[in-house]
Amino acid sequence: MAQSIGFYGAAETVTGSRHLISIDNKKVLVDCGMFQGSRELRDRNWEELPVPPSNLDAVIITHAHLDHIGWIPRLVAEGYEGPIYATKATIELCKISLPDSGRLQEEDAHFSNKHGTGNHHSTVPLYTEKDAYQCLKWFKHVEYNHWHELPGRAQFRFHTAGHILGSAFAEIVFQDGTNLLMSGDLGRYNTPIIKDPTAIEFADYLVIESTYGDRLHSHEDPLQKIASIIHDTMESGGALIIPSFAIGRTQELLYYFRVLQDQGRIPRIPIYIDSPMAVSVTHVYEAAKEELDEEMVKSVEAGRSELEPEGINFVRDRETSKALNSQRGPIVIVSGSGMANGGRVTHHLLHRLPNPNTIVLFTGYQAEGTLGRRLIEGAKEVHLHGEVVDVRARIEKVNALSAHADQGEILKWLGNFKKPPKDTFIVHGEPVAQEALQSKIVKDFGWKTTIPKQADEFDLA
Ligand SMILES: [Zn+2]
Known part of the structure; x- marks a missing residue:
């Protein structure tokens, strides 16, 4: 042997x-x-x-x-x-x-x-x-x-x-x-x-x-950070774009929105999950009862989903995704990819980065060479889909999520x-x-x- x-x-x-x-x-x-x-x-x-x-x-x-x-x-x-x-x-x-x-x-x-x-x-x-x-x-x-x-x-x-x-x-x-x-x-x-x-x-x-x-991960409170950015979005009336990974991170964000609503810390705001993959993955999370922690199991049994905050809209098709471009704020758009190096979020950034009322919130590690990394490092203009795009949006990141x-x-x-x-x-x-x-x-x-x-x-x- x-x-x-x-x-x-x-x-x-x-x-x-x-x-x-x-x-x-x-x-x-x-x-x-x-x-x-x-x-x-x-x-x-x-x-x-x-x-x-x-x-x-x-x-x-x-x-x-x-x-x-x-x-x-x-x-x-x-x-x-x-x-x-x-x-x-x-x-x-x-x-x-x-x-x-x-x-x-x-x-x-x-x-x-x-x-x-x-x-x-x-x-x-x-x-x-x-x-x-x-x-x-x-x-x-x-x-x-x-x-x-x-x-x-x-x-x-x-x-x-x-x-x-x-x-x-x-x-x-x-x-x-x-x-x-x-x-x-x-x-x-x-x-x-x-x-x-x-x-x-x-x-x-x-x-x-x-x-x-x-x-060591940051000890920043993600709830606090997300709440204050949602308030700023309400005030400016613009869009909050959150580039997010479809598996895990998006569900964590949905959970935090729900908690903040339950605690009365954020007002109702339209939230669009614009990623067919994230939508499917969220449903897998909701169905996997044996995998969830005690708190989640309790709420699933009580017939409510911690992953569906008020104002949530799941977007699968491309037409609805495109229609978001002309939607007025305040609005939250969560879309992939998490490092903005591809996927639908790049279209939202193309339309919204030049607007000073836009906030872009990164929620994870941004690897070298990605658009996310360039934005975090303070780029004033970026190349997207063959266009040069001015960056007037406010760029933020929440450090504690991993x-x-x-x-x-x-x-x-x-x-x-x-x-x-x-x-x-x-x-x-x-x-x-x-x-x-x-x-x-x-x-x-x-x-x-x-x-x-x-x-x-x-x-x-
Ligand atoms: Zn892994």
């Missing part, structure tokens, strides 16, 4: 999570993410896996963010035919976000062809919407806390990770009793809507993310362990964040830690 783990993504970087577990001659892939960000990273999506997909025996998915699922359609298109294990809510979210991702790949390839931009990799789609629909048939629903057989006489079960709806840690136990905890992305304590991360007391080997391994545990929260979670793991592999972070977290774990707990490089493999004995 011999088992090992190989790191084929999210090694010294935050995207492309792919961890290959070998159990004798059996192969299990944990997460199958897309590389995102710079051209160099995106080009890695065209490289082959170390094992032909048809030789894989099983796939386990920790949660439905694209950097953990976005390569599945390609895996299946290249010949994988086997189970893809995930929680129920993760499967529901994959049904929405994978076809959307396929559509975007096709649009991007089409754009590159038309404008002669990009290299040979960008002129054909990585996969199509059809490929994405094809891969869905391999998904198999696994309940939290139920042991499930894996090839090589191993077993695994899911624990709640508290990161987004459906997110899970995968605990794998090999035939010789060795256990490995794949923690996926670690959520936060006391966030609204979903449950807290499960306390884990024991693992022989642990794989942990480090996105915010070098940072689905990832920060350094303090990661350490708090690690503090539940009763015994040190034999090794703790630190993945899913920029090198500076990984090193900061590593030295903190060594200092506070004295554990053995490893920062694997791309394609490194380790025995798990």
